[in-house]
Amino acid sequence: MSYHRKLIDLSLLNINIENPRFEMVGNQRDAIKTMIDDQKEKLIKLAEDIVNEGLNPGDPIFITKHEKQDGEFNVLEGNRRVTALKLLENPELISDKHKSLLNRFKKLSEQYAKAQIEKIPCVLFDTEKEAEHWIELKHTGQNDGIGTVGWDAQQKARFDERVKGNSSFALQIIDFLEKEESVDSDLKMNLRKVKSSSLQRLATDPDFRRMAGIDIKDGKVITHYVPSEVAKSLSKAANDLLKKDFTVKDIYYKDDRLRYLETFKKTDLPDKTQELAGDWELISNIPPKKADPKKVAESKKKKSKSLISNRHTIIPKSTIIPISQPRVNKIYYELKDLDVKDFENSAAITFRVFIELSMDSYIEKFPIQGANNNSRLSHKLKSVATDLETKGILDKNKLKGAYTASTMKDSIFSIDTFNAFVHNKDFHPDSESLKKNWDNLEVFFVKLWELI
Numbered sequence: 478m479s480y481h482r483k484l485i486d487l488s489l490l491n492i493n494i495e496n497p498r499f500e501m502v503g504n505q506r507d508a509i510k511t512m513i514d515d516q517k518e519k520l521i522k523l524a525e526d527i528v529n530e531g532l533n534p535g536d537p538i539f540i541t542k543h544e545k546q547d548g549e550f551n552v553l554e555g556n557r558r559v560t561a562l563k564l565l566e567n568p569e570l571i572s573d574k575h576k577s578l579l580n581r582f583k584k585l586s587e588q589y590a591k592a593q594i595e596k597i598p599c600v601l602f603d604t605e606k607e608a609e610h611w612i613e614l615k616h617t618g619q620n621d622g623i624g625t626v627g628w629d630a631q632q633k634a635r636f637d638e639r640v641k642g643n644s645s646f647a648l649q650i651i652d653f654l655e656k657e658e659s660v661d662s663d664l665k666m667n668l669r670k671v672k673s674s675s676l677q678r679l680a681t682d683p684d685f686r687r688m689a690g691i692d693i694k695d696g697k698v699i700t701h702y703v704p705s706e707v708a709k710s711l712s713k714a715a716n717d718l719l720k721k722d723f724t725v726k727d728i729y730y731k732d733d734r735l736r737y738l739e740t741f742k743k744t745d746l747p748d749k750t751q752e753l754a755g756d757w758e759l760i761s762n763i764p765p766k767k768a769d770p771k772k773v774a775e776s777k778k779k780k781s782k783s784l785i786s787n788r789h790t791i792i793p794k795s796t797i798i799p800i801s802q803p804r805v806n807k808i809y810y811e812l813k814d815l816d817v818k819d820f821e822n823s824a825a826i827t828f829r830v831f832i833e834l835s836m837d838s839y840i841e842k843f844p845i846q847g848a849n850n851n852s853r854l855s856h857k858l859k860s861v862a863t864d865l866e867t868k869g870i871l872d873k874n875k876l877k878g879a880y881t882a883s884t885m886k887d888s889i890f891s892i893d894t895f896n897a898f899v900h901n902k903d904f905h906p907d908s909e910s911l912k913k914n915w916d917n918l919e920v921f922f923v924k925l926w927e928l929i
Contacts, residue, residue: 479603482537484596487566489549490540490559497616498556509570512560513578521581524561528589532558538599539608550601553608554615562597565589646680647673649698650711653759659705660712664719671718675725679714682734687795689714690747692756699756703764706747713745735813738797743927746797789816791824791915800926805834812915817908825906828914829854829895832882835925836861842929855892859883862921871924878917 492508495501499511513520538555552559564570566589568582602608651668654660679685686692689710690702700707717723717740728734757764788794792812800806808831817824836857837850848860862879865871873880882892897904 480600480607483540483599483601485538485540485550485599487559487562487594487597490538490597490599491543491546491549491551492556492560492563493552496556506570508556509560509563510572512556513564513571513575516557516560517575517578520557520561520564521578521585523557524565524582524585524589527558527561527594528565528585532594532598534598538597539602539612540599541602541605541608550599551605553602553605554612559597562594566593645673645677646693646698647671647676649758649760650676650680651715653698653704654708654711654715657704657708659708664712664716667719668715671715672725675718675728676714678725678728679734682731684738684795685714685734688738688741688746688797691759694756698759700759701753701756702747703751703753706751707759709747710741710745713741735794739799741797742799743923788912789818790814791817791828791911792919793915796919796923798923798926801929802834802838805831805838808834817911821906821908821911824908825895825911828911832858832892832895832918835922838929839864839925853892854896855883858892861925865921865924870928871921875920875924878914879921882914882918 492505492512494504494508496508496512499515502508502511516523536555538559539553540550541553543549543551564582565586568579568586571579571582573579600608651671651673655665655668680691680693680698690707691698691700691711693699717737726733728737753764790813792809794813796813798809800809808827811827812824812831815824815827833854836854839861840848840850840857843864845860845864848857852860858879862871862876862883866873866876882895
């Protein structure tokens with residue numbers, strides 16, 4: 478095979494009139510016109526990159542001698558680059574049909590004129606046939622490893638990390654899981670197969686981060702839990718993304734991701750008692766000391782106040798309750814979607830229905846003497862709360878919201894108040910009270926549906 482490298486003037490390079498990108502044309506002007514029609518926006522992007530970065534030194538133009546014009550050459554590979562260069566030198570080659578493109582090339586041409594590329598690095602082949610093998614490899618994929626093997630999302634992310642100093646959230650999570658001792662060995666072996674673009678989509682979702690016990694600060698994934706606890710939800714996410722029947726469609730939109738979060742069980746979530754004294758970066762793998770329980774409790778109080786005032790739904794979108802009963806589950810989703818400020822009455826009545834059907838579901842699963850579907854709601858609520866306390870599942874403090882709702886008739890948190898929302902035309906629900914009601918009962922409902 479005979480070829481050698483050569484620097485050639487742009488004016489001596491002819492666009493291939495038999496370019497595989499389009500049908501054969503008759504002359505150079507038609508070849509350029511057809512390239513413009515075919516590439517449009519891509520040509521200006523290519524030209525901008527050439528102006529800013531120059532030509533790729535590792536990818537020379539392939540040429541062969543022109544069959545008729547002595548001293549000129551036909552471009553075999555690199556026709557887009559040569560076209561872009563010719564348009565930078567002479568934007569008027571673009572017709573008024575592409576007026577926007579013409580104007581942009583004119584502006585770019587002024588910039589290019591300050592540092593024109595005098596000579597084009599080329600590889601001159603004796604015949605077109607001698608170049609065919611290399612051209613085919615470049616444009617027809619991996620070819621079992623002979624051609625260029627493209628990077629997957631993880632490999633691209635690692636390149637960005639080394640070269641640009643940027644590490645994607647997904648890559649930080651994957652690296653953490655690889656190092657964390659509590660992570661299953663089978664998962665570690667397959668972490669390189671995890672679709673990092675999908676994991677990145679999850680990591681950028683604030684509800685997923687809140688549930689998983691992570692956050693983002695200055696481009697770094699951080700947490701305030703011990704490594705083994707934060708690894709729980711991240712491991713589940715990675716395992717799910719490895720499943721053949723799990724696709725990006727399952728988490729593409731916000732509603733999809735919220736539905737996905739409902740698949741996390743309590744054992745998949747970090748234990749909130751395992752909080753640390755401060756945040757630490759997953760990539761550092763050096764967590765701080767255990768947090769002071771009193772400070773953690775104070776911090777939670779502040780967060781809950783903020784949550785009530787900022788959210789627009791009775792049930793926070795970040796709340797995760799796996800509800801097995803189909804209708805109750807649908808009502809639960811509605812309470813996470815319905816704007817309580819705009820639909821106070823609808824939200825209040827729906828909330829009451831959710832409470833009643835939840836009680837009925839528990840009593841059906843765990844029969845309680847003296848309580849059934851026909852009992853008053855306040856009696857059912859108190860009976861279920863008492864049952865949970867008697868069994869040692871929840872203590873009085875965590876059941877205070879349920880006891881208050883079932884026994885204190887004049888309280889804004891009572892079942893009598895909920896009944897008034899339904900039956901009293903002069904009694905109006907208040908959005909803030911409804912949200913506070915949920916916050917007082919959330920622990921109760923989470924545990925109740927875990928048991929059911």
